[in-house]
Amino acid sequence: MSMMKNKASWKKSSDLAFDMKRKADEAIKVFGKDRVINAVLGVLTDDNGKIIALESVYDCLDKLDRADLASYAPIEGDKAYQEKVIEILFGPYKPKSYIKAIATPGGTGAIRAGITNFIGKGDPLICHDTFWGVYKKMADEFERDFRTYQFLDENYTFNFKAFKEELEKALGDSNRLAIILNSPGNNPTGYSLSNEQWDKLLDLLRKKAEDKDKNLSLIVDVAYLEFAGDGNSQREFFQKFENLPPNLFIEVCFSMSKAYTAYGLRSGAAVGISSDKKAIEDFYLAFAHTARVNWSNTNHGAQKVLVELNKKENLGKYNKDLGMAKALLKKRADIFVSEMAKEKIPMVPYFGGFFAFIPTDKAFDISNLLEKDQIFILPSDKGIRIALCSIATSQIQRLVGSLGKYL
């Protein structure tokens, strides 16, 4: 009998992305970094493979009062942090709804709190069939019923019909369900829903919410928001989150990891949106309780950085830094897309974000072959994820060459 309680899910706990990264790191030790292509982890690196830490962000951290770094943040996060998250997340597209934010450890904490608070055991959690593996791990751990629909149809377009069918099936099974949607810059496909697709999706949810016995929650993971558009255009859909029926709740999961190159600081937020004041108050209490009994408060310095950096006098420098990071990513993506077209390898159209995606049901086999060329990617049942964020511009041609060879 195990000393750990009888629960199987942790037995298959190893994280493929971190495992592949480890393999790549080992290959670099043996062969040197010029001969290894590490296209695994969702971290933005420069063309020498060094992680990019935006100067403005870390200058700001350095300048903080040590008392701010050392002290506990409130369980729910600093008020100023909460307000700043809401301001910068929505930009000019803040919906006219009740909105509250709570600090979380990265986007992970916000997603976890959504999955455990919106739905109970056995309730459906509907997700696209290409997804960040941790969503399913969470659903399994907390015994939510993880269900998927085909995300993209044969034209690589959001498969509304498949979504609608899955939603209707789940509504037939349960009065309470949640939907998780990772857009813009979906991980792993890079796909972003268009404004028109958002309209269709929200119209459908509004219609289903006419049945007042139903509780619908939509969890929107926007981890790659800053890298999936020109800065504002990719935010337009937020404004659609108003005039919601009271039994349709929306949570946007905010993360500092990518936009502030602050992966290791562990700072994010859960942002609740509702037309019902009571629902937002409940959200705030329930999510604060989740924080209290799991991780307590979160990194105080990171919260202070977000507030400081978004002051007028500092914002110009940060925007310049972010612009350079975005330009680097765009340059790599342009080359990758053009090389892929030359090799005639089909891929999901690139909308932005850290990843490109090649649909195939042989991703694990191909991954094994690529490893022989010292190329490391993230395979899944649905295809191959290429971390454009972490490959050197000069390596793209060799990468696409090997892909062409094995696909």
Next chain:
Amino acid sequence: MSMMKNKASWKKSSDLAFDMKRKADEAIKVFGKDRVINAVLGVLTDDNGKIIALESVYDCLDKLDRADLASYAPIEGDKAYQEKVIEILFGPYKPKSYIKAIATPGGTGAIRAGITNFIGKGDPLICHDTFWGVYKKMADEFERDFRTYQFLDENYTFNFKAFKEELEKALGDSNRLAIILNSPGNNPTGYSLSNEQWDKLLDLLRKKAEDKDKNLSLIVDVAYLEFAGDGNSQREFFQKFENLPPNLFIEVCFSMSKAYTAYGLRSGAAVGISSDKKAIEDFYLAFAHTARVNWSNTNHGAQKVLVELNKKENLGKYNKDLGMAKALLKKRADIFVSEMAKEKIPMVPYFGGFFAFIPTDKAFDISNLLEKDQIFILPSDKGIRIALCSIATSQIQRLVGSLGKYL
């Protein structure tokens, strides 16, 4: 119907310690800090009420490579961090057992992971009857059966008899149980178990583990370790954690918050100890999985600081800083104990740690009266907790005067 799933525990989620702190902060705004005594929160402040941030710790953080701050730590924490935690936690008293450490967000994450992994729903979690309220919140959240025994007898000594009775009762009800014990420098009483008391307790657990159907886990919260002795003497009990029966597992919950004045960084570790290699491997997998599905990895910079600071060339400076902090706390404790004796107010003998404790069943009434004198403490069913760590030395006499007036 609430948009949050039907679960009552979050409805009474507010954290009394943070609420009392807020009251104290508001009083300081109105009356000025010289007229307010804030003896609420477990954070070490100087005599001007400013949080102490050890210079050596934050100098070290400043000097880190920004790539280390920005990058993700592995889910389980850096290998170097894990090794360093084990080394400094046990000092010269490392037990000869299988030992592994996993990074967690503060001590909270380590305790939470213990409560959810060692026992299942409805299994007993045995705790002393004076305890950090979050233990019970966690037990309630995860539906563990929280049971208490009288911690200290009429002589303010560990009530072994009460513990034994509660343990035997729980063993009669369940094959799987966990015990949580916060020592040395127990929060809220300040009490520390002696080496002889540890022997008695472990002998009892060893005896009960002769029944191989039983799974016993002991969670030891040592958040206040560094402030509860001369540096090494309070670690002697760790060496008793060897030759354990395979069905007795021990987890020590390590925190950087107090010893490194790093509350806001959120860094700690779960340290598993077992005579069974397989049990330790299971522990490592299970706790890593808990991290993955709740908070992902933890603050990378904090992990690097622990490793750097404990290098020979940096350790002298840190030990000097820590020594000054400990001396300040000791000075306050000495004055407090002496004033309490003068006023003839009974209190739990002070063993170290951040708190002193006055047993009374009228703590909430007295807290209300103290508030009129602009004195803020943490009341509980069992008594009044005084945060010696956060009051100015010059305020102690007034504090004890008011306590004498109302008790």
